Amino acid sequence: MDxxxxxxxxxxxxxxxxxxxxxxxxxxxxxxxxxxxxxxxxRLAARYRKAPAAIAAELCGKIQKPPFVSDIKTAGAYINFFxxxxxxxxxxxxxxxxxxxxxxxxxxxxxxxxCVDYSSINIAKPFHMGHLSSTVIGNSLCRIYGFLGYKxxxxxxxxxxxxxxxxxxxxxxxxxxxxxxxxxxxxxxLSLYVKFHEEAEKDxxxxxxxxxxxxxxxxxxxxxxxxxxxxxxxxxREAAVIYDMLGIRFDSYDGESFYNDKMQPVIDELKKKxxxxxxxxxxxxxxxxxxLPPCMIVKSDGATLxxxxxxxxxxxxxxxxxxxxxxxxxxxxxNLHFKQLxxxxxxxxxxxxxxxxxxxxxxxxxxxxxxxxxxxxxxxLKDVLDKAVEKTLAIxxxxxxDLENKEETARTVGVGAVVFDTLSAxxxxxxxxxxxxxxxxxxxTGPYVQYTHARCASxxxxxxxxFEAEEKDFSALDNPEAFAVAKLLYSFPETVRRACEKNEPYxxxxxxxxxxxxxxxxxxxxxxxxxxxxxSAARLLLARCVKTVIKTGLxxxxxxxxxxx
Ligand code: ARG
Numbered sequence: 001m002d003x004x005x006x007x008x009x010x011x012x013x014x015x016x017x018x019x020x021x022x023x024x025x026x027x028x029x030x031x032x033x034x035x036x037x038x039x040x041x042x043r044l045a046a047r048y049r050k051a052p053a054a055i056a057a058e059l060c061g062k063i064q065k066p067p068f069v070s071d072i073k074t075a076g077a078y079i080n081f082f083x084x085x086x087x088x089x090x091x092x093x094x095x096x097x098x099x100x101x102x103x104x105x106x107x108x109x110x111x112x113x114x115c116v117d118y119s120s121i122n123i124a125k126p127f128h129m130g131h132l133s134s135t136v137i138g139n140s141l142c143r144i145y146g147f148l149g150y151k152x153x154x155x156x157x158x159x160x161x162x163x164x165x166x167x168x169x170x171x172x173x174x175x176x177x178x179x180x181x182x183x184x185x186x187x188x189x190l191s192l193y194v195k196f197h198e199e200a201e202k203d204x205x206x207x208x209x210x211x212x213x214x215x216x217x218x219x220x221x222x223x224x225x226x227x228x229x230x231x232x233x234x235x236x237r238e239a240a241v242i243y244d245m246l247g248i249r250f251d252s253y254d255g256e257s258f259y260n261d262k263m264q265p266v267i268d269e270l271k272k273k274x275x276x277x278x279x280x281x282x283x284x285x286x287x288x289x290x291x292l293p294p295c296m297i298v299k300s301d302g303a304t305l306x307x308x309x310x311x312x313x314x315x316x317x318x319x320x321x322x323x324x325x326x327x328x329x330x331x332x333x334x335n336l337h338f339k340q341l342x343x344x345x346x347x348x349x350x351x352x353x354x355x356x357x358x359x360x361x362x363x364x365x366x367x368x369x370x371x372x373x374x375x376x377x378x379x380x381l382k383d384v385l386d387k388a389v390e391k392t393l394a395i396x397x398x399x400x401x402d403l404e405n406k407e408e409t410a411r412t413v414g415v416g417a418v419v420f421d422t423l424s425a426x427x428x429x430x431x432x433x434x435x436x437x438x439x440x441x442x443x444x445t446g447p448y449v450q451y452t453h454a455r456c457a458s459x460x461x462x463x464x465x466x467f468e469a470e471e472k473d474f475s476a477l478d479n480p481e482a483f484a485v486a487k488l489l490y491s492f493p494e495t496v497r498r499a500c501e502k503n504e505p506y507x508x509x510x511x512x513x514x515x516x517x518x519x520x521x522x523x524x525x526x527x528x529x530x531x532x533x534x535x536s537a538a539r540l541l542l543a544r545c546v547k548t549v550i551k552t553g554l555x556x557x558x559x560x561x562x563x564x565x
Contacts, residue, residue, distance in 0.1 A: 001091050004037060006066060007081060011039055014062040016047075035073065035080030042077055052077030089477050089486040089542075096489060096545040097468075101552050104493040109150030112324035115317050116142050116152055119248070120255070120330070122159030123235045124168055124189040127242055128378040129433070130331070133361045135381075136419045137427060138329040139248045139558045140505035141359070147556060148500055153321050154248075157313065158255025160232055164193070166214025169227050170206060171196040185234045218260070238382075245385055245415050246558060259312040263304050266312050267297060275347055287343050295340040310341050318352055325355050327503065332360040332428060359503045362430035364422065384433070389414035391439055392447070399441075400565060409562050413447050414439075416559035420446030423505045423557050444513045446559060449550060452516035454565040456547035459528055460540060467537040467544075476535035481522040482542060488515040492549050496556065505557050512553035519546045 008022035015022060027038045041055040048055055056074045065072055068091070071082040096103045118138020121131055142152045171192040172181070181188045200206040216224035236253070243249065267283075270276045276283045281300030287293065297308050317326055328338060338358035345353035366379055392414035396406050403409060421438040422431065441447045460467075477486075492511060499507040528539040551561040 001068070001095070003068065003083065003088075006068070007037055007039070010063050010066060011059070011079075014059050015041075015044060017044075029078075029080065034075060034078075036083040037081040039079045039081075040077055041079070085483050085486075086474050086478060088490075089482060090474050092486050092490045093541050093545050096548055097541065101548060103548060104496045104552055105147045105149070106493070106497070107149040108497075109145060109148045109324075112149075113151045113153060113321050114145045115155055115321055115323045115326040116145070116329065117155045117157045117327065118142075118329040119243075119250075120155075120157040120159065121235070121239055123255075124165070124186065124193065124231045125159070125235075126186050126190060126378050127239050127381050129364050129366070129381055129384060130378075132364055132381055132384075132418070133422055133427070133431075134329045134331070135242075135246065135248065136422050136558055137359065137361060137505060138327075139246065140423060140508075140556060141327060141329065141500075141503055143556050143558065144496060144500050144505065144508070147496065150324070153252065153317075153323075154250045155252045155254065155317075156250045158232075158253055158257070160228075161256035161260065161309065163211055163214045165217055165228050165231070166212065166224075167196045167200075167206075167210035168193055168231060169213040169217075169224060170210050171199075172227065174199075181234070186238050189231060189234070242382055242385065245411070246419065247560070248558070254313075254316075256306070256309045259309040259316065262312040262316055263308050266315060267304075267308070269348065270297060270344075273348060275344070285344050285347065287340060287347075290339070290343045292336070292340055292343060295344050307337060307341060307344075310337075311344060314341070314345060314350075314356060318350070323352075323355065325357060327357050327359050329359045329361070332362060334358070335360060357503070359427065361427040364431045364433055367432060367434050385415055385418060388418050388435065388439065391435060392417065395439065395441070396565070403564060409565060412560040412562050413450055413565065416450060416554070417446040419557065419559050420449070420509060423509045425506055427504060427506070444517075446554075447565075449512055449516045449554065450559070450561055451565050452519055453547055453550045453554070453561045454563060455523070456519070456543045456550070457563045459543045460547070463529060463536070463540050465533060465537075467540040470537035471534055472538040472541060473532070473534035474538050476532075476538040477542060479526065481518070481525050485515070485518045485522050485542060485546060488518055489545055489549055492553070499556075508553050508556050512550050515546060515550060515553070519543075 004023060004026045007026055008019045011026075012019040012022040022039070025039060025043065027040065029035055029038045039059075041052040041059065044055050045052045050058075053074070053076050056077055056079050060072060060074050060079050063072070068084050068087045069081050070084040073080050073082070116138050118141070119131060119135040121127055138154065142154045145152045168189060175195055176188070176192050181192075184191075196206065196210070200210075213224055217228050267276070270285060275285050276297060277286055277294075279294070282296055283298040284294035284296045287295060295307055296305055297311075298304060314326065317323055330338070335358065342353050342356050342358075345356065389410050393406060393410035396403060396410055396413070400406075417438040421433065424444070425431065437443060438445055439447060441451060477483075488511065492515075495507055495511040499505055522542075526539070528543060529536045554561045
């Protein structure tokens with residue numbers, strides 16, 4: 001039930017305006033004491049040549065009170081509507097009961113495809129905390145879009161191209177061995193890479209050797225390609241463990257190397273369109289018109305760049321998936337890169353350039369200083385997740401010694417805590433990560449919301465009668481705490497739509513946190529299961545609906561909801 005739409009249908013004929021106009025005018029008063037919806041009459045003053053307050057009074061006399069409204073009052077230029085709370089609560093609970101876990105989903109995306117480029121890790125580099133945001137924001141966006149009916153294509157645009165792989169081969173051949181690398185995987189590769197740079201400072205010829213080996217990869221030399229693919233395999237095997245913990249799977253792992261043979265046609269096209277300018281042997285697309293520095297497409301040694309591959313990727317995705325939107329979930333450090341990329345696409349005449357969007361996010365740092373990828377000093381995401389799980393397990397052992405599947409629950413809660421925290425604030429904000437904060441069962445955290453879900457589940461288990469079938473006495477929910485819960489339930493679908501429109505999963509995180517708080521306040525003030533079955537049934541239905549919506553909300557941000565904690 002869409003109350004503002006209903007009200008606009010009643011107001012429009014009385015005010016002599018189209019329903020759409022009335023709908024746009026309807027506001028939600030910031031002070032609920034003034035009503036649940038308000039219709040301001042300022043804009044009608046000119047048309048009727050009367051004071052807004054007089055119009056409000058006149059209009060108020062003309063309209064008939066619909067069944068879902070308990071009271072209509074004017075306050076100055078406003079007509080304020082007070083919802084019939086019992087009607088409202090009953091209505092929203094019935095809707096959630098009927099739709100179950102699909103409550104909040106939609107079909108607005110039917111027939112449309114959205115590409116989500118996320119996580120996009122680099123081969124032979126550790127999966128560090130820096131990739132956490134991209135990974136969890138991207139995963140959540142895939143779920144949100146999917147929930148609203150879009151077809152999503154999750155793409156892990158692997159960083160698997162560049163001279164660094166030639167250097168790594170040199171280092172491996174000189175100082176590495178198969179056993180160590182098999183055993184220590186990305187860590188071993190990282191050490192080799194660090195070693196290469198140390199040695200290259202003493203011996204300049206190493207750089208040249210590295211370039212030569214990279215050329216061999218490009219030319220598909222069997223030995224070079226064999227080693228390169230092996231590095232790739234090791235990295236992906238390690239990443240798979242993390243993706244598994246996070247419940248993530250990709251539709252495509254087409255990364256930079258995939259575009260190796262797809263760049264030339266784009267370069268030719270740029271030439272044909274006279275967009276390419278030679279500059280000291282290199283080729284660039286000048287972007288003065290955009291107030292941006294030129295975008296380099298080919299280096300003076302003939303090598304292509306990150307941007308060249310992204311251009312080829314954009315065309316490939318448009319052609320392959322016919323996307324409605326292509327999202328790039330990448331740190332704000334790459335703002336310039338994406339501005340340039342989209343500008344070049346626009347200059348090439350791609351009308352779909354406007355459908356490409358950089359979904360930027362801020363930095364994650366640990367309490368003990370920022371993260372750095374230089375000199376091998378990085379914080380591995382795997383270590384952070386493992387530590388969160390371990391700490392959670394200790395808390396569970398202490399608080400719920402009788403819980404059956406402690407390990408599994410600790411995994412869901414520990415990993416969920418990290419994800420939840422990452423999705424707690426607007427993307428663009430920098431985050432400082434703290435274990436104590438994210439695992440605080442009483443704070444605005446994942447464990448807190450999950451705990452509320454489990455608490456609802458436990459209440460439902462405790463009911464010793466079939467509350468669904470029982471006739472319900474909704475007078476049991478005639479209290480401000482229940483109404484506050486109902487309002488948050490009601491706003492959930494709108495929250496999901498806004499999270500999608502703004503590519504901001506945190507809106508959902510925030511909403512379910514508020515819902516959990518409201519539910520706990522309700523629970524604190526009111527007993528749920530009492531002697532009166534019909535009243536208990538109404539309260540249990542409320543708990544059941546809260547459980548459903550929290551579960552869906554958690555799922556949308558990529559987190560599980562245990563039945564017991
Ligand atoms: N691999 C890059 C990095 O770690 C991110 C790639 C993002 N996607 C893209 N299409 N450029 O910084």
